[in-house]
Amino acid sequence: QLQLQESGPGLVKPSGTLSLTCTVSGGSISGTTSYWGWIRQSPGTGLGLQYIASVHYSGRFYDNPSLRSRVTVSVDTSKSQFSLKLTSVTAADTALYYCVLLSREGRVDQWGPGARVAVSS
Amino acid sequence: EIVLTQSPGTLSLSPGERASLSCRASQSVGANYVGWYQQKPGQAPRLLIYGASSRAAGIPERFSGGGSGTEFTLTISRLEPEDFAVYHCQQYGSTPLTFGGGTRVEI
Numbered sequence: 001q002l003q004l005q006e007s008g009p010g011l012v013k014p015s016g017t018l019s020l021t022c023t024v025s026g027g028s029i030s031g032t033t034s035y036w037g038w039i040r041q042s043p044g045t046g047l048g049l050q051y052i053a054s055v056h057y058s059g060r061f062y063d064n065p066s067l068r069s070r071v072t073v074s075v076d077t078s079k080s081q082f083s084l085k086l087t088s089v090t091a092a093d094t095a096l097y098y099c100v101l102l103s104r105e106g107r108v109d110q111w112g113p114g115a116r117v118a119v120s121s
Numbered sequence: 122e123i124v125l126t127q128s129p130g131t132l133s134l135s136p137g138e139r140a141s142l143s144c145r146a147s148q149s150v151g152a153n154y155v156g157w158y159q160q161k162p163g164q165a166p167r168l169l170i171y172g173a174s175s176r177a178a179g180i181p182e183r184f185s186g187g188g189s190g191t192e193f194t195l196t197i198s199r200l201e202p203e204d205f206a207v208y209h210c211q212q213y214g215s216t217p218l219t220f221g222g223g224t225r226v227e228i
Binding site: 042047063098103105106108109111113115 | 152156171194207213217220
């Protein structure tokens, strides 16, 4: 059974870079039509979920225009991992970050347990 | 981007009752690509419904989805104790993917 697990620092300083990695186990990260992505859930937005970006193992990616200038996503097939980098973070980026598996169409088929990241000095 | 508005914000019901949740889109959702997710406290969301009306693998028949265009609904025919949770709708008919604000179903 496919499993996703986020990892990375739980605390980032303002103006710094948030870096998270998702490790995929129980399945292949390549040779599929699926996309690997990131979604966050911020305490400041109540229950709401926000799509950040997603990437195919081939390198094709989609992102959210509201975060575009600050987001980089990448895939490392040799390690079965994909990563998120979010630059110039502020307190508004404090959230629970989920790595996810998306179908080619964009529905979210699988979620990681989530990684809490706080932005604070 | 397509904005999704979920209503009501909170639904207070009892086990055995029927729950009807609404998700309204600011513009028509392509191919009715709408999904519904259930989220319990301390857990990640899980997919219940995709393509507006198809149940995901392992989802009980009491969960059903419907609608088209800009109006979509999730119905839980008879609430079980484990169904009290937060429900999110998502559209994936156009980029960026967007989610509604969520509906909490509480006892």
